[in-house]
Amino acid sequence: MSTTATDLVGDLRAALGDDLLVTDPDLVGGYVRDQSRLTEHGTPLAVVAPRSTDDVAAALRWAHAHAVPVVTRGAGSGLVGGANAVDGGLVLTLHRMDRIVEVDVAGARAVVQPGVITGDLRAAVAAHGLFYPPDPGSVAFCSIGGNVATNAGGMCCVKYGVTGDYVLALEAVLPDGRVVHTGRLPVKGVAGYDLTSLLVGSEGTLAVVTEVTLRLLPAPTTPGTLVASFTGLTAAGAFVAEVAAAGITPSMLELMDSTTVTAVNAMAGMGLDEGVVLVLAQCDGPGATADLAVLEKAAERHGAVDVAVSSDAEEAAMLLEARRIALTALERVAADTGRQWLLDDVAVPRERMVELVAAIERIAADHDLTIGVFGHAGDGNLHPTLLYTDETVALAAFDAITAAALAMGGTVTGEHGVGRLKRVWLGRELDPVADELHTGVKRVFDPTGILNPGVVR
């Protein structure tokens, strides 16, 4: 570490106190990047682990005064390099701010610190008969703060929407240390600009969120589950398209191609049918049984090899787990076969999902690559996962998939965010004037540009 860096750390230590700092290089190493691949990360000056909003404000004031960049980090489960350290900057890890401050049962709201693990919050409110829908694949280890930063989705979205749909109010700290409160408690309200929605999904580039007030729903009925297998992605996609056309809104509508199913079986011995594309659907609420019967018929009409409907909670849990471990299972296949993996996250208008799937199959063939396809079919949001040995080929295929989604009126990121991985692609998606507005908005919140430089703006 240079003399200047040592001086800076000393100064930081004096400002924040020893207890909030992690400077041991061995420990720091655990905080320098998220779970993305092919994204850069730097060597931070220090890792700061605040315990309170005041601590966050103190750290930001210090960083602002010294023009030191700050990368905020939730649980580090991101997939686009949105929490990767930059050289000479601070990593602000919020894992110690993990308190569920309040569950207001009568008001159906929860107030939480950003470090609360999403699955823990879901369990805590379920104990009161309430439901916090957002359920990213990483629900067991991702944090609410990270979910807010990326406006995370998950399997619930087809019926229940994304994280932002549940954020009523935020407390956040601006880069100069000022604390701001946005939003409100009532479910309706139009006083002023929607700064809450502006902060949601801003990937730590505008402010550091230190408290989140979430809207909760009444617990839904136990869902019924349908699993249908198809000989190809196109038939599966056509079935998915028919679900929406039939006016049915399942509470889950997921897809796994045969590559993914084989990987899941290999990892967890789940005994899923292989060589087929699986579609998993759940319906909850009083119309669930009727809806599932309609879906069952539709699956048969679209040539499903096998369809099973079950109200068995254990079987449903097993199928969900199969879907949830898709990425991990594909990662393991890559490791076992000496390959690397790279995950994409694209979304297209729902009615064009079949086209997207066809494009991915074509791109896999053109680049002679294995691409495992799984994702939130009901939202048109897929996660094609490339298994590769040659990085250049992988990046070409990755770009081809992203370009294909964009050309279909889609988006370069459905739910993972832009981070460092998709920054070039954001420029391609945004209208040039919208791009200029991004720069302007960034300057309002973070005039000196210390927050997460290299991400979004």
Place this chain on the structure above:
Amino acid sequence: MSTTATDLVGDLRAALGDDLLVTDPDLVGGYVRDQSRLTEHGTPLAVVAPRSTDDVAAALRWAHAHAVPVVTRGAGSGLVGGANAVDGGLVLTLHRMDRIVEVDVAGARAVVQPGVITGDLRAAVAAHGLFYPPDPGSVAFCSIGGNVATNAGGMCCVKYGVTGDYVLALEAVLPDGRVVHTGRLPVKGVAGYDLTSLLVGSEGTLAVVTEVTLRLLPAPTTPGTLVASFTGLTAAGAFVAEVAAAGITPSMLELMDSTTVTAVNAMAGMGLDEGVVLVLAQCDGPGATADLAVLEKAAERHGAVDVAVSSDAEEAAMLLEARRIALTALERVAADTGRQWLLDDVAVPRERMVELVAAIERIAADHDLTIGVFGHAGDGNLHPTLLYTDETVALAAFDAITAAALAMGGTVTGEHGVGRLKRVWLGRELDPVADELHTGVKRVFDPTGILNPGVVR
């Protein structure tokens, strides 16, 4: 008109062409204000009625070059002075841009110009088996553009949310004439800052929206309707609170106090029970019948004088119409009794609605005023309507109601917007730092401050 003004109008005419200008003072008079009371309006330089995005851009470029303020106007049905002309400014009325550009049935989306009447859009998509939920009280004569500008709500919100929940993408023109596109077609997407949500509800202060892409739902089942009468607002409020606690999400949950019911009967001879508070609920979807049975029991438990459940569409339409004409009926009572009226729009956390109702009753007694209370009980969003002779007394009561809502963790506007009527109150609701961010955001979009000066920021 001064020489300078005449010169300016000549210049504007040369820039835009005769056809887009309304300068006849008699006609201009119809465009100078919305339907609010006790809000100021000025004398505009001219009214511009564009036919296209290009026309809007030309008008804004001209205004920007000449530092002339611009007030954008939808159908003029606003209730807070958000579309009131300012002296020497342009009124940009978008009523000619009233085309439903596309209804994409497979994609469940509609693309519309801002001047489309909300009710017309609802009917147009219903013809395709689709549903556009937002239904402000003024649904028959308000415009989508105005709904977007105020993030309008209505009776659907308790289940289906507000206008912003259906806006996928926007085309808008910045004050300097640049056209910007925000948002995207997929239902999920997190690429960049949420500029769409920032524009929704910005009341014409950031940009002029020229095209709106809306998400549609499958048509719901015909709802069942419950009407319950209570001897007082407190019992009615307690019933409403129980609905949420029972985990039931009605598709409508409205309240009218006895003052309002009497006014409605007087206007439309609907034969509603008088001297009681009415709660109207609707439930749709496959669980509707079961849900209504639960609500019926709950109403009885809370001492309802009368409860009736009906699946008769005509009876439901009559009850909805009764609720829809509440404001007009109270206006008529005011006119018939030599009084004026003033409408408030406050929302509180749902569980505090009973408290809000009690506060309004107390304020009415304290100020010796008739206050008709009606509104979206299921959202905690009420529209207390003051009938008064003394403006000072009315304003004192209005302020007392707004202050009471704010003190309950509520908001000074649930769905009508800030406009000119609530500008002082916005300052009281916003955190000072959020207030500064509003100013900053305004400057990014409208650096010279020509868009709707005196509103929001």
